[in-house]
Amino acid sequence: MSAPAKVRLPAEIWVLIAAAFVIAIGFGLVAPVLPQYAREFGVGIAAASAIVSAFALMRLLFAPASGRLVQKLGERRVYLAGIMIVALSTGACALAQTYWQLLVLRSLGGIGSTMFTVSSMALIIRVSPPAARGRVSGVYSTSFLIGSLLGPLAGSSLAGFGLRAPFVIYMAALLVVCVIVFAGLRESPVLAPGNGAEPVEFTFRQGWAEPAYRAVLLSSFAGGIAVFGVRMAFVPLLVVETLHQEVGMAGVALTVFAAGNAAVLFASGRLSDRLGRKPFLIAGSVICALGTGALGFAPTLPWFFVASFIAGLGSGMFSPVQQAALADVIGSRARGGPVLAAFQMSADLGTVLGPIVIGWLAEHTSFGVGMAVTGAVLAVSAVVWVFTPEPSRIAHPDDPEHPDHAGDGIDPQCACDGSPDGKPVVRDGMVPAGRPSDYHRPQ
Structure with a gap:
């Protein structure tokens, strides 16, 4: 097709x-x-x-x-x-x-x-x-x-x-x-009141009931620890104290990470609309975990740059996709302020706690152990996504029709994956939407 x-x-x-x-x-x-x-x-x-x-x-x-x-x-x-x-x-x-x-x-x-x-x-x-x-x-x-x-x-x-x-x-x-x-x-037809699509309230409790939302919070927390917390705190220390380089090289390493990020950010987000969120959330977390862990064991500055670039690639793969997965959970016709706030808080909490906890660990062991543990947190997030249902499968009664879901069967190009026997997938509190690849929340 x-x-x-x-x-x-x-x-x-x-x-x-x-x-x-x-x-x-x-x-x-x-x-x-x-x-x-x-x-x-x-x-x-x-x-x-x-x-x-x-x-x-x-x-x-x-x-x-x-x-x-x-x-x-x-x-x-x-x-x-x-x-x-x-x-x-x-x-x-x-x-x-x-x-x-x-x-x-x-x-x-x-x-x-x-x-x-x-x-x-x-x-x-x-x-x-x-x-x-x-x-x-x-x-x-x-x-x-x-x-x-x-x-x-x-x-x-x-x-x-x-x-x-x-x-x-x-x-x-x-x-x-x-x-x-x-x-x-101001003149947005989507946001204008009285357009027949007023948002309904979507609570944190409703979000927490979704396995995909719980996985998003974990990956956001892991990203906060590794990408925004430990990386920013440890890269200058690793460059100066372990590799014995000028502090200016730390800025170069951070730029190399950003380059890896920029190389895949747009492509990963766009492809996740076709291939599903999970492949990018799993692969991105694993790649970022490997690059992050390798930072603590890089023997020379060039290898340190390579590890930074790999970590940036992984981060660029999962960061935009986890935001898309969050949108899949909430839907276009819901107002999920508390759900979004918890998502932000999970990343901020990781950013605050990561340098403290990993810093203590590195001080009592080594930088290598600290960075390896940081990578392991990302790896745990990847494992959780393996067992989490595909977020883009979530259908909302009031959302505009997804073009990949037209017809009575499952489009082979669709990111949705049906149950093994081809029957509708129904979770607790969900009712079938009438197509094998969708489920809806009861209203």
């Missing part, structure tokens, strides 16, 4: 992707200068680092409230409010007169950041065609990655304007994003 026709992405998707790109560039402007800016207030290294930790901690603590706000106020309002909070608090950082003022302002930025993150995921899910969820996640992740890479480069050109300039520029960029998103989504 011929391949299904390419699904055209709605204009709202491109608005959100453009906004994410600008936000990522702005964050890249601020992040490198923030610790040094804090040091200008006469504090030590630990206090300067606490500025970064305070932002992450407030993201973690405020995530449940952000999820509830999305449920009550809607995605657009929370998105715009979150961006405004980050914009104003970031701009105010340029006017800070004391360390404590800077700490409070960055903490407020963390609150706005989690509001933006949860609501942006909700918006992406609402406006993404079910048959293109992987492609949308891939494009969105790629735009954010490219923006994150360009941000520090742009920031280096602003060095002559002082450490406060990036905060002002980031504020201005965020205000532009607010205008773009407000104008781009």
Whole structure:
């Protein structure tokens, strides 16, 4: 059978992707200068680092409230409010007169950041065609990655304007994003009230009942530990203390990881719409596990770069696909703020705990053991996905019809896998949808 026709992405998707790109560039402007800016207030290294930790901690603590706000106020309002909070608090950082003022302002930025993150995921899910969820996640992740890479480069050109300039520029960029998103989504037929497709509330309890959601939380937690936590904390230490290289080589290793990421982000998301989520979630986690574990045993800098690139490839394979799997669980016609908040919290929790736990382990054993254990966490996530039903099989009564599910049988191109005897697959609390490859939640 011929391949299904390419699904055209709605204009709202491109608005959100453009906004994410600008936000990522702005964050890249601020992040490198923030610790040094804090040091200008006469504090030590630990206090300067606490500025970064305070932002992450407030993201973690405020995530449940952000999820509830999305449920009550809607995605657009929370998105715009979150961006405004980050914009104003970031701009105010340029006017800070004391360390404590800077700490409070960055903490407020963390609150706005989690509001933006949860609501942006909700918006992406609402406006993404079910048959293109992987492609949308891939494009969105790629735009954010490219923006994150360009941000520090742009920031280096602003060095002559002082450490406060990036905060002002980031504020201005965020205000532009607010205008773009407000104008781009104001007339959206998908998000407009009264369009006959008002979202229903999808609770955390409903999400937890899905094996795919539990697996998504685990893979998000594992990714938080390995990709955002341990990698960022350990790569500089490994380069300097184990390989005895200049600290600048750590930045090169991080860039090599990002290159591996960028090489597969878009393709993995798009192919998961055709081949299913599980192949990429399993293979990506295993590849990232191997690359991560190898970092601790790399004998030379070239081998370290190879391991970084392999870990980046694996991360690029599973990261966008797990977001598509999350969208499969929630569906396009549900508002799942608490479900999305828990997904974000799982990654943030891994980011916070990973460097602490693995750092303790490495201190009492070796860097190699610490990185091997980190890789093992990713491997456990892959094993769980092996025994988890394919997320893209989940059908929702109110979702637009998936083109691969047309007709009475199972399309061989479809990502869905039927039961061995060809009968409908019915889980606890599910009723058949009338086609062997689908199941629906009872309403």
